Amino acid sequence: MCRQCNTRLINVKIYIWTIGLTVLPLLLSAQSDSTFDLPEFILEQDQALRTTQDLQGQGADLSVLFRQSVLSDIRSAGPGILSPISFRGGSSAQTTVQWNGIPLESPTNSICDLALIPGFFFDEVSTGGGNSSISGPGTISGSVLLKSRFANSDRLILGAGLGSFGLQTLQADLNRRIGKMENRTRVFGLREENNFSYVDFGSERVDQTHSAREAYGLMQQNAWRYKQIQFKSQIWYQSFYREIPPTMLEARSAKYQEDRNLRSSLTMNWFKGRNSWRGNIGYAREYLRYSDSLAGLDEKYKANFLVVQGHYRRQLTRQIALFAFLEDRFASAQAHNYYDNNRNEFSPAAHLKWSGETGSAMFSLRRSFYLDQSSPMLFALEFGQRFGSHHTVVNVSKNYRLPTMNDLFWLPGGNPELQPELSHRAELIWQFHWKRQDLQLTVFDHRIQDQILWLPNSTGIYTASQSNVPTWNRGAELNFTRTDSLGKWRIQSRAQMQYLRSTKEETLSDWFGGEQQIFVPESQGSLAIDVSKSQRSAVSVSLKRMSGRYTLDDHSRSLPAFTLMQASFQHQLSGSWQVSLQLSNLLNTSYTILEYRPMPGFGWNALVHYTISQHKHKNK
Numbered sequence: 001m002c003r004q005c006n007t008r009l010i011n012v013k014i015y016i017w018t019i020g021l022t023v024l025p026l027l028l029s030a031q032s033d034s035t036f037d038l039p040e041f042i043l044e045q046d047q048a049l050r051t052t053q054d055l056q057g058q059g060a061d062l063s064v065l066f067r068q069s070v071l072s073d074i075r076s077a078g079p080g081i082l083s084p085i086s087f088r089g090g091s092s093a094q095t096t097v098q099w100n101g102i103p104l105e106s107p108t109n110s111i112c113d114l115a116l117i118p119g120f121f122f123d124e125v126s127t128g129g130g131n132s133s134i135s136g137p138g139t140i141s142g143s144v145l146l147k148s149r150f151a152n153s154d155r156l157i158l159g160a161g162l163g164s165f166g167l168q169t170l171q172a173d174l175n176r177r178i179g180k181m182e183n184r185t186r187v188f189g190l191r192e193e194n195n196f197s198y199v200d201f202g203s204e205r206v207d208q209t210h211s212a213r214e215a216y217g218l219m220q221q222n223a224w225r226y227k228q229i230q231f232k233s234q235i236w237y238q239s240f241y242r243e244i245p246p247t248m249l250e251a252r253s254a255k256y257q258e259d260r261n262l263r264s265s266l267t268m269n270w271f272k273g274r275n276s277w278r279g280n281i282g283y284a285r286e287y288l289r290y291s292d293s294l295a296g297l298d299e300k301y302k303a304n305f306l307v308v309q310g311h312y313r314r315q316l317t318r319q320i321a322l323f324a325f326l327e328d329r330f331a332s333a334q335a336h337n338y339y340d341n342n343r344n345e346f347s348p349a350a351h352l353k354w355s356g357e358t359g360s361a362m363f364s365l366r367r368s369f370y371l372d373q374s375s376p377m378l379f380a381l382e383f384g385q386r387f388g389s390h391h392t393v394v395n396v397s398k399n400y401r402l403p404t405m406n407d408l409f410w411l412p413g414g415n416p417e418l419q420p421e422l423s424h425r426a427e428l429i430w431q432f433h434w435k436r437q438d439l440q441l442t443v444f445d446h447r448i449q450d451q452i453l454w455l456p457n458s459t460g461i462y463t464a465s466q467s468n469v470p471t472w473n474r475g476a477e478l479n480f481t482r483t484d485s486l487g488k489w490r491i492q493s494r495a496q497m498q499y500l501r502s503t504k505e506e507t508l509s510d511w512f513g514g515e516q517q518i519f520v521p522e523s524q525g526s527l528a529i530d531v532s533k534s535q536r537s538a539v540s541v542s543l544k545r546m547s548g549r550y551t552l553d554d555h556s557r558s559l560p561a562f563t564l565m566q567a568s569f570q571h572q573l574s575g576s577w578q579v580s581l582q583l584s585n586l587l588n589t590s591y592t593i594l595e596y597r598p599m600p601g602f603g604w605n606a607l608v609h610y611t612i613s614q615h616k617h618k619n620k
Helices: 003-031 062-069 405-409
Strands: 095-099 124-128 142-147 153-163 167-178 181-192 197-199 205-207 213-226 229-244 255-272 275-292 297-315 320-335 339-355 359-366 378-387 390-401 421-434 437-449 452-456 462-466 471-486 489-503 523-533 537-546 562-572 577-584 603-616
Touching: 062 537, 062 562, 167 603, 320 405, 339 405, 405 462
Parallel strands: 095 142
Antiparallel strands: 124 142, 153 167, 153 603, 167 181, 181 213, 197 205, 213 229, 229 255, 255 275, 275 297, 297 320, 320 339, 339 359, 359 378, 378 390, 390 421, 421 437, 437 471, 452 462, 471 489, 489 523, 523 537, 537 562, 562 577, 577 603
16 A cells, blocks of 8 residues: 555554544533543653743743743744754754653654744643753754643633734633533633834844734543543644744745644543553644745645653552553654655653652653664663752763654755764753852753754755764753742742853863854843732843854854843732733843744734633642
């Protein structure tokens, strides 16, 4: 049977399973006795989580959140344009993004565009270290975990917002327990002209053109429980249209991009005594169209992703737990007139974790098998020890990433001879807690072998190649938090700093030296203060500094450093009304993240929420 026929048959089966698994909890809900959020069944590196944010008051996409408040690198071409994320000098393809256990990276390039992800759909966002044995192959530089939960009350919240540059948003959030069933439905819509002004090469202020965007989406979650068995289904559909503005070197642009994504999953948990089982089936379908009438381009890209996971946990003693894990991932991708390929990956893994009163330890193993090859044995080893108010953690890991389908098959430039990337990572984390203060210092050393790079050849065409010299990313991060109370007021002060060396050298005696890689900032940091009163009013002000970045390998050209200042305000009015205001780039800084791609100056975004009803849940 031809490859196209196989792909169509697989797609039909996926659709049938997706529809059936999504409505299953609705058919069985009459037998349930109580419902609540499914407990986490994920072995996480708690000390590596660097941020947790409540996003329900945010009207922005996730690229804005990370650019403002997290030690990360968002290489954004502008608001609403491609905005991938990377950590600690790694590439965007080396960072994984998961939503309730479902990978969100595209099978074509292994990149997740955060500009396409609305913060409104998530209740918690956290980041972790690059650990392939836990987060899956492909996790080398870091990971982002997105969680969508049920609310703790019956409620309907309607929201509307306006902002600078023609921004308009609509939101609705319905959480309802009907009999024995828990449901949560979230919808959103967005329109924006994005016509901010900037200073061009002639020192004249001009308005950005051809930069509008529109988006709408729906997220539906259902949960059902029968005795020790729990089910949860979820569907997330989103459509996004954006015009791609001209660069500062172009007179005009006719580029635009359409993205449509469907993601769904069914999860079943079963608990009995010291044993826990979890099964999960997830499916994602991606469609992208890129058009440029000036260049005569009209390209279409399609991708399907199916993942089946099985988890088993056994609590051996009060302090020791054993985890076993099986995962099968199938991905197919079609790039119009370029390639039509698929990949299947089967991964068994095992984790052993010990947690004591003054210490902890974890050992993890994982190996992945493909059609014609397998990964080396991946591992993670971690030890933690507490000394009074001090806590020290040491972890090391071996990680792995396959070339993407674009790396292998894109025409022109793809290279079928590429080998997987392999990395070794080590971290030393020191934490100190004293009264109202928390301090964390992290020193990391990360080496990546056979890193895949797209570089121009002698004819000027970009081709996928492999570095013969290991990439060496090392540095330190400092996080400080202090919390004070003054009557009904709560004041939290936060500071973050990162020093990063990312080079091709590998001499241990030259830890601070070497030529910094292009587009990688050597330092960044932020200061923030949050003031809240009785959970009714909150004010936040933050300042973030990013160092300069080289744009050419010979360091003859660079982007200047910049400082951004943000502020937000939230207030619960009498009754059911809530208002919020976000102010961005208060200093009206002129800056770019990617060369010749201007970023907006001062902007604002105001949101109004109205809660129609509210009833607290009392779970059994």
